[in-house]
Amino acid sequence: MPLPAAVGERLAEHPVRGLIEHVEARWSGPLDAPQDWRVQTKVSGLAVGARPFPPRPDGVPVEGVPGIEGATVELQATPSGGTASLAVKDGALEFPGVFAEPRIPVAExxxxxxxxxKDQQIVLDVDQLALRNQDLTGSFKGRWQTLPGQQGAKRFPGFLDLTGAFSRADGARVYRYLPLGIPADARDYVRHAIRKGDARDVAVRIKGDLYKVGDHPPEPGSEFRFAGQVSGVTMAYVPRMLQHEGEAPWPALEGLAGELIFDHNTMQVKNASGRVQGHPGWQFTRVQAGIADLTDTRVLVEAEGRGTLASALGIANASPVGGFIGHALDKATASGDATLRLKLDLPVAHIEKAKVEGRVTLAGNDLRITPDTPQLAQAQGAVAFSDTGFSIEDARARVLGGEARLSGGTPTGKASDGHGRSPVELHVAGTASAEALREMTEWAPLPSVARQISGSTAYEARIGFHSGQPEVLVTSNLLGVALDLPAPLTKPADATWPLRFESGPVAGTEGRTRFRFALADELLVEYEEDREREGGASHVRRGVIGVGAQALPQLALPTSGVMARLQAPRLDVTAWNEALSSMFSGGQPSEASAPSDSAFMPSVWSLRTxxxxxxxxxxxxxxxxxxxxxxxxRADVQARELAGRLDYTEDASGRASKLVARLSRLSIPAHTEPAGAEHAKAEAQGAPAPSSSAGQIPSLDIVADDFELRGKKLGRLEVNAINHDIASAKQGGRCRHGS
Structure with a gap:
């Protein structure tokens, strides 16, 4: 074709392919400088290669010359203007320096x-622009013109006034159409945050100098806005790529529906609602999220939601919030509904500086912090949390049968445990009743002991969590509570006895726990247990039991085993046996009354009374x-009435089986107490003594070198006897006679 040399050189540098179906050209004057001209043509299968430009010295990309593939063009042009129609079928558009992926496949x-x-000013009116590909469908109209009052290259990239809408868009591909003028970390955030979703009727409005239209703050009078409704969106508001290895993930939102807006250099999600992925019991009814400046990507999220408190606990424990609150709620269980307000401030480039604020409002929920702590019933109040910890605000609940007030959280000024977890302390002050203690089956043997307790009393409790391990401290003066136990643990309701209960991990050990119970100056019980990792089974390592005021001084845990020390002016074994029977078998002798774990029984003991x-x-x-x-x-005993050694054997159910006694002396005096008269009366009537039970008498093997009966010296005594009731029960009803 008779083209000017400059045009030929340009075509050589910028390849063009296609079929010219028709061309008609007229001009007057030299071809390279015509005085007037007119061109009319149709080209099909047109492919014009894009021409990228190198970036600026500061690395900012420069828009290149666009390219096109698979186009059909019909053109009429004169020096003063013209018309053109462009159609692409299964082709592509390419915008170097504009998008990270410059080539955009198009179906249509x-x-x-x-x-x-006119002069050097160009005005282009777009009466129709329609685009459809796998990601979106849209139609637009508008006007582009060179910058008024400018000459030469300063006229470009020009002024655009565009209006239109995307009737359909794939939310997971939004990032692909964000221009390179938006920083890479902002584009990467959108790419990883929006995992799926659909957008409908996204209104598009662009107006202004194309060189400045994306500036922040925007030029006065300029517009750059994409706004539409989205649905079915899955949004990871804190993408995993922003978090450190091993850090708990923030749960994504799914089924999100709302309005998505890009306005100049900002992004907003407004009036959205959605669910929390993996936690179907929770719904966020209002979500506002946004980036105020895409050149400094800082994501702000505000959300309000409601659902089951159990779901809220699951969300907290599975996210970094669990670490913020020292994993204090990892084993918590709850029922009922609650509400949540949440604020997140997420600087994408420095996610370690993220800020979190939240508030959970309780409305009559039942909550249990750990399996072995009492239930907080009908809880009212609020729990506020942040990236630095949490606090309980004006909370009330029914605990242990009475009203209680709850407070606490993460104390300020206390050091973390070295793993970024701050200590947690909860405080409970309320009233406990004996009836409620009988229902605390997880605090065995307390429910059994509570059978001998009546009334109610005030108490204070502190539950601490250090390195995720609970520590419990309960104190009370027991005013209002009566203890129906034999001496020295008999207490009227109007007496004050200080009580202190402690439990928690043993410092400097792994998997070892302790509990300590002290009652006034009359009782001390303390144990250490080793807990296995698998199954959580525990084994008593050592323990100590002290009964009586004189037994407690200098009482300490032994190196191993369980030591017991009993010292009181008077000990009524019969009364204690009846009390223990009432506590552990409801007053009915039973094999179930035997201790379930003999490891808690003393291995070494002493008694003085x-x-x-x-x-x-x-x-x-x-x-x-x-x-x-x-x-x-086995015991070495010394009393006014006897001296020697006793061996006492129990059977598997804990009942008396055999008593072996080797005594240097044994004296059985005449009865002087009222009980003796009652015994004598019973004997005279041929009935057994009131407190005796034939089934409880063990087999006897007794030798006493010096035996005295009612003041009479009878010399050596030997007794060998078998309880026929026990023997027949063991041998299927057959009696075995002994001497």
């Missing part, structure tokens, strides 16, 4: 334009020291 593209030229009452007999000035091995109890 149509444009109808007309332009006019002025009077030891056993059935209708009393031993005076009694001292004893002994051991236990399995079901065998």
């Amino acid at each position: 593209f149509k444009a109808a334009t007309r332009w006019r030229v 002025q009077e030891l009452v056993l059935n209708d007999r009393t031993l005076h000035d009694m001292t004893a020291k002994g051991t236990r091995e399995g079901r065998v109890w």
Whole structure:
């Protein structure tokens, strides 16, 4: 074709392919400088290669010359203007320096334009522009013109006034159409945050100098806005790529529906609602999110939601919030509904500086912090949390049968545990009733002991969590509570006895826990247990039991085993046996009353009392020291009435099986107590003594070198007897006679 040399060179540098179906050209004057001209042509299969330009010295990309593939063009042009129609079928558009992926495949593209030229000013009217590909469908119209009052290259990239809409868009591909003028971290955030979703009727409005239209703050009078409704969106507002390895993920929102807006250099999600992925019991009814300046990507999220409190706990524990609150709620269970307000401030480039604020409002929920802490019933109040911890605000609940006030959280000024977890302390102050203590089955053997308790009393409790391990402290003066137990643990309701209960991990150990119970100056119980990782089973490592004011001083845990020390002016074994029977078997003798774990029983013990009452007999000035091995109890005893060694064996159910006694002396005096008269009366009537039970008498093997009966010296005593009731039960009803 007779083209000017400059045009030929340009075509060589910028390849063009296609079929010229028709061309008609007229001009007057030289071809390279015509005085007037007119061109009319149609080209099909047109492909014009894009021409990228190098970036600026500061790295900012420069828009290149666009390219096109698979186009059909019909053109009429004169020096003063013209018209053109463009249609692309299964082709592509390419915009180097504009998008990170410059080539945009299109299934269909149509444009109808007309332009006019006056001096150096060009005005292009787009009467129709329609685009459809796998990601979106849209139609637009508008006007582009060179910048008024400018000459040469300063006229470009020009002024655009465009209006239109995307009737359909794939939310997961939004990032692909964000221009390179938006920083890479903002584009990457949108790419990883919006995982799926659909947009409908996205209104598009662009007006202004194309060189400045995306500036922040925007030029006065300029517009750059994409706004439409989205649905079915899955949004990871904190994408995993922003988090450190091993950090708990923030749960994504799914089924999100609302309005998505890009306005100049900002992004907003307004009036949205959605669910929390993996937690179907929770719904966010109002979500506002946005980036105020895409050149400094800082994501702000405000959300309000409601759902089951159990779901809210699941969300907190599975997200970084669990670390913020020291994993205090990892084992918590709850029922009922709650509401949540949440604020997130997420600087994308420095996500470690993220800020979190939240508030959960309780409305009559039942909550249990750990499996072995009491239920907080009908809880009212609020729990506020942040990236630095949490606090309980004006909370009330029914605990242990009475009203209680709750407070606490993450104390300020206390150091973390070295893993970024701050200590947590909860405080409870309320009233506990004996009836409620009987229902605390997870605090065995407290429910059994509570059978001998009546009334109610005030208490204070502190539950701490250090390195995720609970520590419990309960204190009370027990005013208002009566203890129906034998001496020395008999207490009227109007007396004050200080009580202190502690439990928690043993410092400097792994998997070892302790609990300590102290009651006034009369009782001390303390154990250490080793808990296995698998299954959570525990084994007693050591323990100590002290009964009586004189037994407690200098009482400490032994190196191993369980030590017991009993020291009181009077110990009524019969009364204690009846009390224990009432506590652990409801007053009915039963094999179930046997201890479930003999490891809690003492392996070494000592006893000192002025009077030891056993059935209708009393031993005076009694001292004893002994051991236990399995079901065998051994003791060296010394009293006014006897001296020597006793071996006592229990059967598998905990009942008396055999008593072996080797005594240097044994004295059975005449009855002097009222109990003796009652015993004598019973004997005279041929009935057993009131407190005796034939089924409880063990087999006997007794030798006493010096035996005295009611003041008479009878010399050596040997007794060998078998309880026929027990023997027949063990041998299927057959009696075995003994001597």
